[in-house]
Amino acid sequence: MNRPEIAGVLETAVYVDDMNAAHEFYSHILGLKRMVAGDRLFAYDAGPGQALLVFHRGHTGEDIETNGGVVPGHHTSGNSHFAFRIGSDAVQAWRDYLKANAVEIISEVVWPAGGTSLYFNDPDGNVLELAAPPLWPNFLS
Numbered sequence: 001m002n003r004p005e006i007a008g009v010l011e012t013a014v015y016v017d018d019m020n021a022a023h024e025f026y027s028h029i030l031g032l033k034r035m036v037a038g039d040r041l042f043a044y045d046a047g048p049g050q051a052l053l054v055f056h057r058g059h060t061g062e063d064i065e066t067n068g069g070v071v072p073g074h075h076t077s078g079n080s081h082f083a084f085r086i087g088s089d090a091v092q093a094w095r096d097y098l099k100a101n102a103v104e105i106i107s108e109v110v111w112p113a114g115g116t117s118l119y120f121n122d123p124d125g126n127v128l129e130l131a132a133p134p135l136w137p138n139f140l141s
Contacts, residue, residue, distance in 0.1 A: 012046075012082045013053040014126050015060075015075065021123040022054050029101050030084075046084065057124075083117070083129035085139070091116050091132050111135050 016022040023042060026032045032044035032052060040059040046052040057075070064071040086094060098105055098120060106127075107119040115135035120128055133139050 009050065011051045011053050013055055014080050014082065014122070014124075015055045015057040016122070016124040016126070017057050018123060019054070019056050025122050026052065026054060029103060052082075079121075079125045079127055081127040081129065083131045086130045086132050088115070088132040091118065091130075094118055094130050113137075115139070 014022075019042065023034065023037075026042075026044055027034055032046060034042055034044055035051070036043035040056045042054040044052040044054065055075075057077075061073045061075045063073045095105065095118065098118070103120050105118050105120050107117075109117045109119070111117065111134075113134040113136075116132045117135070118130045120130075122128055131139070
């Protein structure tokens with residue numbers, strides 16, 4: 001039997017303790033549009049066909065019954081990491097924007113392929129990355 005193909009990443013998730021601080025950061029600092037707001041989850045538009053799920057840490061461990069079926073409980077502890085894709089021509093603009101909004105860049109990496117990554121923290125200490133191509137062999141532009 002042939003393996004079906006994966007079409008891409010639909011969602012990525014981060015767990016936070018303070019949903020209001022997270023919304024302020026993801027909505028107002030990073031400019032993501034919130035699509036869903038609930039007690040345990042905020043979902044943000046992270047680009048065409050992509051979503052960032054912000055879960056309230058400690059409130060997602062139990063299964064959730066929905067009209068369509070059961071969403072299995074899940075959780076994490078500690079800081080997580082994910083990356084947003086940016087254009088190579090936007091790296092300096094993001095450096096300037098983050099500085100102007102008092103968001104400290106904790107690391108900057110220039111990768112062997114030539115791409116640049118800017119790393120910074122959200123209010124809960126999760127490590128976020130703005131990644132410009134080329135980085136991975138499948139991330140050219």
